[in-house]
Amino acid sequence: MSTLSVVLPAYNEELMVGKTCRVLHEVLTGAGISYELVLVNDGSRDQTWNEILKAGEKDPNILGVHFSRNFGKEAAVFAGLAQASGDVVAVMDCDLQHPAETLLEMYEKWKEGYEVIEGVKKSRGKESFLHKESAGFFYGIMSKATKVDMQNASDFKMMDRKVVDSILSMPERNMFFRATSSWVGFRTTSVEFEVHEREAGESKWSTWSLVKYAFTNIVAFTTAPLQFVTVGGGICFGCSLIMIIYSLVQYFRGRAIEGYTTTILLLLLIGSAIMLSLGVIGYYIAKIYEEVKRRPRYIVSKIVRGTNDVTENTRHDV
Numbered sequence: 001m002s003t004l005s006v007v008l009p010a011y012n013e014e015l016m017v018g019k020t021c022r023v024l025h026e027v028l029t030g031a032g033i034s035y036e037l038v039l040v041n042d043g044s045r046d047q048t049w050n051e052i053l054k055a056g057e058k059d060p061n062i063l064g065v066h067f068s069r070n071f072g073k074e075a076a077v078f079a080g081l082a083q084a085s086g087d088v089v090a091v092m093d094c095d096l097q098h099p100a101e102t103l104l105e106m107y108e109k110w111k112e113g114y115e116v117i118e119g120v121k122k123s124r125g126k127e128s129f130l131h132k133e134s135a136g137f138f139y140g141i142m143s144k145a146t147k148v149d150m151q152n153a154s155d156f157k158m159m160d161r162k163v164v165d166s167i168l169s170m171p172e173r174n175m176f177f178r179a180t181s182s183w184v185g186f187r188t189t190s191v192e193f194e195v196h197e198r199e200a201g202e203s204k205w206s207t208w209s210l211v212k213y214a215f216t217n218i219v220a221f222t223t224a225p226l227q228f229v230t231v232g233g234g235i236c237f238g239c240s241l242i243m244i245i246y247s248l249v250q251y252f253r254g255r256a257i258e259g260y261t262t263t264i265l266l267l268l269l270i271g272s273a274i275m276l277s278l279g280v281i282g283y284y285i286a287k288i289y290e291e292v293k294r295r296p297r298y299i300v301s302k303i304v305r306g307t308n309d310v311t312e313n314t315r316h317d318v
C-alpha cells in the first residue's frame, strides 16, 4: 500500500488549517488512500501552530513542522518535501484554493506511471483588477525568462518519490519550486483545476511582494538578464560607432557639431546604462553571496507527529 504525503505551507492560516485538514481527511479516506499531511508553519504570527496541534490531536496522520520564523513559501515547501515520507508527495496551498478533489485525479495519473503531475489553472479565480494585471505582467516576464509557462502554472503538484529526492538533492538555497519541478524532467503530465476562492484569511501576496518574487525567481533560474547587459553594451557600441564616424566626418568638413547638449545627453544616457547594468550584475553577485554563505534554507524549531513531539528524531535543516 503506497502512502501519499500532502505538503501544506501555512502562514497566518489559523482560519483555514482545521478545515483544510478535515476536507483532505474526508476526500482521501473516502478514496481509500493512505495519507500523511505535512503542515509547515512558516513563522505565522497568529494561532496557526495551535490549530495544527489541534488538528494533530484529531488525526494522527498530521505532521506539523514549526519554523523558527517566517522563511517564505519556497522554504516551507522545501521543508515539507524534506519531512514527507510518502511514496508520492503532493504540494498544495493551505487555503483550499487548490481543490482537494484534484488530488484524486493526480493520484490516478501517478498510478498510471506519471512521475510529475502539474496542476494547471483553468482560470486565476477572483482577484482584484490590479493584482490580476500585475500578476499577469510578472508571470509573463518570468515565463519568457525561464522558458517555463508561468501564466497558468501553480505550486499545486504531485511528484513521485524519485522526483522529490532529486529536488531535495539540489544544493542551491534560492530554489524556485514551480520551475524546478519541471526542470528536473521525468515523465510529466498535467491536470487542470479551477482555482477556488479563498474562504477565509487573505492573500499573502502584495503587488510589491510579487515584484520581489519575480526578480528573485528570474535571477534564481536564468542568467538572461546578464546577457541583456552584454546585448545592451553591444547596441550602445554600435550607436557610438555611428556617432564617432558622423562626428569625424563633420569635423573634417570643418563643421564640428556644437556639442554641449549632445555631450550632456550622451553622458547621462551612458551613465544610466552603466549603472543599470551594474545593478543587474550586482543583484547576481548578491545572490551568489547569499548562496556561498551556505546558510540553511530554514530553521525548524519543532516537529510534531499527531500529538507526539518528534523533534529529536527527525532530520532538521537541509
Ligand code: UDP
Pocket (backbone or CB within 6 Å): 008, 009, 010, 011, 012, 013, 042, 070, 071, 072, 073, 076, 092, 093, 094, 095, 097, 202, 203, 204, 205
Ligand atoms: N505561504 C507561506 N509563507 C509565506 C506566504 C505564504 O507558507 O510567507 C503559504 C500560505 O499559507 C498559503 C500559500 O503559501 O498556503 C499560498 O499563499 P496565498 O494564498 O497567500 O497566495 P495566493 O493564493 O494569493 O497566490
Ligand code: MG
Pocket (backbone or CB within 6 Å): 093, 095, 097, 198, 203
Ligand atoms: Mg491562496
